[in-house]
Amino acid sequence: MATRKISYREAINEALTQEMERDSSVIIMGEDVAGGAGGQGEDDAWGGVLGVTKGLYGKFPGRVLDTPITESGYIGAAVGAATRGLRPVAELMFIDFAGVCLDQIMNQAAKFRYMFGGKAVTPVTIRAMYGAGLRAAAQHSQALYPLFTHIPGLKVVVPSSPYEAKGLLAQSIRDNDPVIFFEHKAMYDVTGDVPEESYTIPFGEANVVREGDDVTVVAIGRMVSVAEEAATELEGSGISIEIIDPRTVSPLDLDTILESVEKTGRLVVVDEASPRCNIATDISAQVVSEAFGDLKAPVKMVSPPHVPVPFAGSLEDLYIPSAQDIVNAVKKVSEWSK
Amino acid sequence: MTQTLSTLGSDAPDASALSEAQLLDVYRTMRSIRAFEDRVHEEFATGDIPGFVHLYAGEEASATGVCAHLDQDLDTIASTHRGHGHCIAKGVAIKPMMAEIFGKTTGSCHGKGGSMHIADLSKGMLGANGIVGGGPPLICGTALAAKIKGDGGVGVAFFGDGASNQGTTLEALNLASVWNLPAIFVAENNGYGEAAASTWSVSADNIADRAAGFGMPGVIVDGFDVFAVYEASGEAIRRAREGGGPSLLEVKFTRYYGHFEGDQQTYRGKDEIRNAKENLDCLKRFRQGVTESGRLTDAQLDDVDAQVAQLIEEAVTEAKAAPVPGPEDPLTDVYVKY
Numbered sequence: 001m002a003t004r005k006i007s008y009r010e011a012i013n014e015a016l017t018q019e020m021e022r023d024s025s026v027i028i029m030g031e032d033v034a035g036g037a038g039g040q041g042e043d044d045a046w047g048g049v050l051g052v053t054k055g056l057y058g059k060f061p062g063r064v065l066d067t068p069i070t071e072s073g074y075i076g077a078a079v080g081a082a083t084r085g086l087r088p089v090a091e092l093m094f095i096d097f098a099g100v101c102l103d104q105i106m107n108q109a110a111k112f113r114y115m116f117g118g119k120a121v122t123p124v125t126i127r128a129m130y131g132a133g134l135r136a137a138a139q140h141s142q143a144l145y146p147l148f149t150h151i152p153g154l155k156v157v158v159p160s161s162p163y164e165a166k167g168l169l170a171q172s173i174r175d176n177d178p179v180i181f182f183e184h185k186a187m188y189d190v191t192g193d194v195p196e197e198s199y200t201i202p203f204g205e206a207n208v209v210r211e212g213d214d215v216t217v218v219a220i221g222r223m224v225s226v227a228e229e230a231a232t233e234l235e236g237s238g239i240s241i242e243i244i245d246p247r248t249v250s251p252l253d254l255d256t257i258l259e260s261v262e263k264t265g266r267l268v269v270v271d272e273a274s275p276r277c278n279i280a281t282d283i284s285a286q287v288v289s290e291a292f293g294d295l296k297a298p299v300k301m302v303s304p305p306h307v308p309v310p311f312a313g314s315l316e317d318l319y320i321p322s323a324q325d326i327v328n329a330v331k332k333v334s335e336w337s338k
Numbered sequence: 339m340t341q342t343l344s345t346l347g348s349d350a351p352d353a354s355a356l357s358e359a360q361l362l363d364v365y366r367t368m369r370s371i372r373a374f375e376d377r378v379h380e381e382f383a384t385g386d387i388p389g390f391v392h393l394y395a396g397e398e399a400s401a402t403g404v405c406a407h408l409d410q411d412l413d414t415i416a417s418t419h420r421g422h423g424h425c426i427a428k429g430v431a432i433k434p435m436m437a438e439i440f441g442k443t444t445g446s447c448h449g450k451g452g453s454m455h456i457a458d459l460s461k462g463m464l465g466a467n468g469i470v471g472g473g474p475p476l477i478c479g480t481a482l483a484a485k486i487k488g489d490g491g492v493g494v495a496f497f498g499d500g501a502s503n504q505g506t507t508l509e510a511l512n513l514a515s516v517w518n519l520p521a522i523f524v525a526e527n528n529g530y531g532e533a534a535a536s537t538w539s540v541s542a543d544n545i546a547d548r549a550a551g552f553g554m555p556g557v558i559v560d561g562f563d564v565f566a567v568y569e570a571s572g573e574a575i576r577r578a579r580e581g582g583g584p585s586l587l588e589v590k591f592t593r594y595y596g597h598f599e600g601d602q603q604t605y606r607g608k609d610e611i612r613n614a615k616e617n618l619d620c621l622k623r624f625r626q627g628v629t630e631s632g633r634l635t636d637a638q639l640d641d642v643d644a645q646v647a648q649l650i651e652e653a654v655t656e657a658k659a660a661p662v663p664g665p666e667d668p669l670t671d672v673y674v675k676y
Contacts, residue, residue: 027486062486068516073509076475077482080493083464084414084483103506107469108476116457116465117447118671153673177673 001195009188011162015169018198029065030091037066071101079109082124095128109178110153121176133186138308143273149250156250158182160224162192167201184222204251212242216260219270230326265296266333275303297336300329351572353565368398371423382599394423396594399620401427403567412491414480416473421466430458436653442660449663471504481519492520500531511552520578528593533605546588561591562618
């Protein structure tokens with residue numbers, strides 16, 4: 001496949017474009033995804049607040065729908081439309097806004113297939129921005145994927161690069177189940193090699209981003225690139241880490257993590273989500289439960305403190321797990337002895 | 339201001355034009371709902387039915403009058419926790435419904451849904467719903483799917499007076515109007531949201547009055563008169579199919595049983611239920627009207643009563659004899675397996 005460097009934002013736009021081209025049942029809805037409906041100015045002025053859907057409105061007439069600011073209304077509409085033959089992709093601008101529409105995700109979309117005895121499919125994809133780093137403060141910066149991972153019936157995807165974003169979004173749209181797709185807002189301009197052709201990345205298959213022998217580091221979403229920074233520094237100290245990107249946290253590929261821990265005997269889990277009941281605690285618990293005998297040291301978790309995301313740059317920088325935090329954790333488990 | 343039928347248009351469907359076969363269908367549906375609910379009431383008292391059950395007896399004219407206009411393939415309804423009547427009126431099979439309420443493998447949802455979640459997408463029945471106000475946003479989606487596909491289908495959201503105060507319902511009314519959706523919102527005002535009187539909980543004089551604020555017609559209908567419901571909903575559904583947008587109907591009546599089975603209903607007036615049963619009952623009124631006008635005979639109606647009674651008897655006998663779900667069943671019909 002011919003590849004070239006494009007941004008995370010462009011990769012997502014390309015996945016949407018290609019899926020809309022190949023399947024006429026795919027529609028997009030969200031606040032300002034068509035660039036601001038009803039005004040006197042130009043059409044498609046915005047393409048969503050961060051321009052991710054820019055250009056789609058003109059390419060796919062009638063299939064890119066602006067919504068009022070009414071998250072319960074349109075997330076519910078996307079869910080309802082999914083039960084009647086469409087494959088809606090709803091943009092929930094910030095995942096923090098799930099607070100005003102959670103019922104339609106948690107009690108409706110997630111439950112239909114099971115509650116109706118397997119007789120319903122709900123192929124809806126909800127795209128949302130997550131994560132800290134843009135000084136967006138407490139109501140626009142959370143990493144809420146653990147909240148959705150907790151709910152049976154949902155699939156939860158957290159892409160770590162432009163390549164992952166494109167392939168995982170295509171898979172999300174083709175999947176017959178409701179998918180919550182987490183886009184890190186600080187990554188939209190990150191570039192990477194992405195094939196021009198359409199491709200999918202299967203759910204529940206972790207990616208070994210970097211092979212190593214001494215410590216297994218599982219990192220989620222943007223934390224994968226932070227772990228890569230840490231790896232370079234640790235190399236200088238003679239410590240080789242194996243970085244695993246789960247890609248989807250529900251379903252979770254525990255086997256790949258267990259295989260790595262069998263080799264290294266040491267585990268650090270890096271998660272940008274708040275530290276209680278997050279993906280780091282979940283993976284740690286499962287590894288300890290399944291592979292206690294393989295562990296040569298206690299499992300370490302690198303997460304933010306249990307506080308809302310602060311506004312001031314100095315505070316937010318302290319909040320977000322850093323490469324140095326990962327280095328410290330890796331050194332602790334490497335040096336640990338009874 | 340609330341609009342009345344006369345301001346909606348003179349080409350409203352005429353109930354006096356219903357054929358003998360159609361009249362018998364209407365009666366059979368109402369009688370089936372009544373017999374079903376009366377029997378579930380009795381069976382619940384024996385302790386054989388698990389969980390929470392909310393009965394629709396007294397409200398039969400609403401589901402029956404509205405669904406008489408609907409197509410099983412094209413049109414979708416969303417229901418409430420008080421959903422048995424909507425299921426029966428939309429054509430969901432009665433025996434699997436009864437088995438579902440008893441929690442058996444032969445149930446509509448294989449025993450995974452229960453009374454509050456009976457659904458059959460093949461009949462355009464998107465489920466009873468345990469969340470007050472859960473359905474209206476979903477119906478925006480099914481109506482959107484019909485509009486995009488251009489198949490002439492409509493979506494009907496049944497909801498109660500309690501749900502009329504939920505944000506989800508109000509968002510759905512606005513969104514349906516903004517998108518000009520083929521949607522009909524049927525507010526079933528039975529006088530009580532759980533134990534609180536709707537005269538207290540609804541800030542407007544009538545729920546239908548709120549329609550004006552959403553730019554759609556609002557109609558108040560006598561919920562004890564199936565012909566009134568048939569005509570008012572027929573007009574709203576016709577408008578929706580022709581691209582005229584959404585409508586809000588408020589159907590006023592009372593329920594014969596409590597909010598849930600076991601409710602002692604001490605919050606209700608002393609003679610409220612007795613008065614409704616004696617003087618307003620939709621089945622009595624139907625029988626009196628059609629026999630006095632000579633459109634049907636008592637013998638024809640008695641015959642329907644006997645057939646329905648036999649069906650309900652068989653449904654209960656078969657439901658009781660059916661197997662309960664076993665240890666292999668909990669992990670099926672779910673999106674993600676753990």
